[in-house]
Amino acid sequence: MKSTLIAILVLAVVGTTVYFSVQYFSSLTTPLQILSELNPRNAPKANLSQTIPTTLTSAILEVPENMRTGAFATDRILRAPKGVSISVYASGMQKPRLLAFSPAGVPFVTDMDAGTVYAMPDPNGDGSADRLVPFATGLSKPHGIAFRKDEVLLAEERNVRVLRDTNGDLIADENRIIIDDLPTGGSHVTRTMAIDSEGSLYVSVGSSCNVCKDDGRRAAILRFKADGSDEVLFARGTRNAVGLAWKPGTDELWATDNGRDFLGDDLPPDEVNVLKENGDYGWPRCYGKSIADTSQKGSEAECPGTLPSRIDLQAHSAPLGLRFVPESSALAKNIPGQLLIAYHGSWNRREPTGYKVVVADISGAEPVVRDLITGWYANGDVWGRPVDVAFAPDGSLFITDDKAGAVYRVTTPE
Numbered sequence: 001m002k003s004t005l006i007a008i009l010v011l012a013v014v015g016t017t018v019y020f021s022v023q024y025f026s027s028l029t030t031p032l033q034i035l036s037e038l039n040p041r042n043a044p045k046a047n048l049s050q051t052i053p054t055t056l057t058s059a060i061l062e063v064p065e066n067m068r069t070g071a072f073a074t075d076r077i078l079r080a081p082k083g084v085s086i087s088v089y090a091s092g093m094q095k096p097r098l099l100a101f102s103p104a105g106v107p108f109v110t111d112m113d114a115g116t117v118y119a120m121p122d123p124n125g126d127g128s129a130d131r132l133v134p135f136a137t138g139l140s141k142p143h144g145i146a147f148r149k150d151e152v153l154l155a156e157e158r159n160v161r162v163l164r165d166t167n168g169d170l171i172a173d174e175n176r177i178i179i180d181d182l183p184t185g186g187s188h189v190t191r192t193m194a195i196d197s198e199g200s201l202y203v204s205v206g207s208s209c210n211v212c213k214d215d216g217r218r219a220a221i222l223r224f225k226a227d228g229s230d231e232v233l234f235a236r237g238t239r240n241a242v243g244l245a246w247k248p249g250t251d252e253l254w255a256t257d258n259g260r261d262f263l264g265d266d267l268p269p270d271e272v273n274v275l276k277e278n279g280d281y282g283w284p285r286c287y288g289k290s291i292a293d294t295s296q297k298g299s300e301a302e303c304p305g306t307l308p309s310r311i312d313l314q315a316h317s318a319p320l321g322l323r324f325v326p327e328s329s330a331l332a333k334n335i336p337g338q339l340l341i342a343y344h345g346s347w348n349r350r351e352p353t354g355y356k357v358v359v360a361d362i363s364g365a366e367p368v369v370r371d372l373i374t375g376w377y378a379n380g381d382v383w384g385r386p387v388d389v390a391f392a393p394d395g396s397l398f399i400t401d402d403k404a405g406a407v408y409r410v411t412t413p414e
Contacts, residue, residue, distance in 0.1 A: 039348055045266040046288060049311045049360075054370040056080055061408075062087035064128050071383050071404035078375035080410070081334050086373065089398065089409040090120045090129040096400045096407060098192065098321065099390035100145040100152075106170070107390075107398060108135060108152065109407060110142040112190070117142055117154060117163075119170040120407065127409055133170040136163055144193035144203070148226075155191035155203060158182050160228060178228030183208070183218050187240075194244040194253055199226035202253060206240035211260045211284040211296070219283050221255070221275060237281035237306060238273065243322040243341070243388075254310070256319035256341060259287055265349050268293065269312035270319050272341065272360070272367075282306040311367045316346035317354040321388030321400070325359070329395035330412050335372060337361035342386040342399065345377065352377055357386055357399060373410070376401070 056079035063072045067088050078086055095113035102108060107120045107129075117136045120129035136142075136154070144155030152163045152172065160179035163172035179201075182191060188206025195201055200223055207219040216233070221241065223234040243256035253275045259268040260283070268287035275281075285296045286303035289312070293299050313319055321342040325332045337359035345354030355377035361368040376384035385403040392398060397410040 039262055039350065040264045044264070046269040046291075046312060046315065048269055048314060049367045049369055051314075051369045054081075054372070056371060056374060057082050059084060059086050059373075059375075064088065067091040067128075067406075071406070076375075076383065077378075078373055079371075080373045081412075083334065084331075084373075084410060084412045086408055086410050087127055089122075089127065089407045090118075090132060091404070091406040092132065093118065093405045093407075095402045096387070096405060097143050097190070097402060098145050098388045099398055099400060099407070100147055101390065101392055102147055102152075103150065105393045107392065107407070108145060109400060110145050110154070112141050112143055112402070115139040115142065117145065117152070117172075121170065127411075129407075135165070135170055136161075136172045136175065141189050141191075143190040146193050146195050148195060148199070153193060153195070153201070155193045157189045157191060158184050160191075160193065160201065160203065160224075179203070179224060179231075182222075183215055186218070188218075190240075190242055192242055192244050194246060196246070196251065196253075200224065201226065201228065202234060202244065204238065204241040204244060204255065206242070207283065210262065211293070213284070221253075234277055235275045235279045235281065237279075237283045237286075238275075239283040241273070241275075242320040245322050245324055245339075248324050248326075254322060254324075254339070256322050257281065257283075257309075258318055259315060260284065260293070261316075261348055263293070263295070264315075265351065266315050269309070269315055270317050271309035271313065272311035272319065272322065272339070273307070274310050276307065279307045280305065281309075288312050310362075311360055311369065313341075313343075313369065314353050316349040318344035318346065320344045320386070321390070323389045323391060326391055326395065329391055329397070330414050331395065331397055331410070334412050335359045336370065337368070338363065340372065340389045340397070342389050344385050344387060344402075345382065352382065355382060355385060357389060373399075376403075 059080045061076040093111045096109045119133040119135045141157040146153045154161045164174040186208025192204040203222045221235040240258040241255040257271040285299035289308040290303045290306045292303045339360040343354035356374040357372045359372045384401045387400040399408040
């Protein structure tokens with residue numbers, strides 16, 4: 001009899017817990033809201049790089065009439081330094097990601113979900129693309145893009161291709177694969193590239209998981225010769241390094257890195273790293289300034305041998321694209337810093353963070369971070385998510401947004 005009563009009580013407690021759990025989680029309207037609740041409460045905070053408040057003013061997003069649909073059917077207001085103008089350069093894409101400019105100054109963008117690379121010419125110079133030209137189609141998650149003279153190098157999940165437009169119509173008519181065995185599947189499927197002064201290719205491959213013992217070619221930067229041969233492991237422990245950029249006048253390759261999830265709203269910091277050959281940046285054992293992830297057995301002993309981050313950013317900001325600011329750009333006169341970083345924004349943080357572009361002053365021993373353009377998240381509404389930042393030959397700044405399916409152009413008076 002006693003055991004029966006205990007069983008009934010246990011079933012009642014379990015049933016009540018399940019009932020109220022279902023009631024609570026059903027009140028959440030998106031999978032991301034549900035996942036955010038899995039983050040531990042009251043987790044400690046990280047020691048972040050210094051962040052200084054910036055005075056920004058309202059900037060009405062300028063939208064050509066033919067683009068006033070979707071996210072731009074209503075007026076949008078961003079915040080930027082005084083005098084900065086922001087306009088929609090191109091729209092109507094599914095998931096625009098990374099940018100590159102041709103030797104002639106035409107911007108190209110990868111559309112990951114469409115499997116397409118678009119050229120976005122503006123022959124009349126009015127500050128918006130006249131049309132989207134499908135430079136290459138039928139691709140598998142195209143992401144990284146770079147020009148090498150008249151060649152377009154393109155990174156897909158598994159491949160790196162070389163494409164050429166031989167007749168000037170902005171459509172590739174030569175297409176060959178030079179790398180065909182990059183790791184596939186798992187959590188992180190984007191591949192980003194950088195090309196050094198000698199033509200060597202650097203390809204970032206993200207981890208297959210949140211935190212695990214992974215394939216040695218993942219959570220890493222791989223280096224190849226210009227023709228795609230002779231792969232070497234250049235750097236490791238970079239969980240998901242989406243943005244790569246060379247510091248001007250140096251051989252320093254900088255990278256953003258997205259930290260692991262489910263250590264709380266404020267841990268671990270997202271990072272910007274200076275990549276060094278044979279460098280170990282810690283994942284999955286360590287993060288930030290070589291701090292041990294205590295959920296990983298043995299991490300305390302291993303972290304002193306890893307390389308610390310250069311900049312520590314608010315957890316879950318999801319830093320993606322980064323670019324150094326050209327001294328010739330008019331924007332350089334209006335922003336106190338040298339490095340731009342696009343924050344894609346959080347998906348599992350109770351108080352959303354990110355959805356903006358920041359600028360980091362790296363001239364001193366300790367970097368200082370300031371907001372540059374904000375407003376894609378406002379009043380509980382996420383209507384845009386910045387991905388990449390790139391400077392056009394005329395010094396204007398281009399920003400991709402894979403939620404609004406658009407590319408923006410940012411200018412400032414000379």
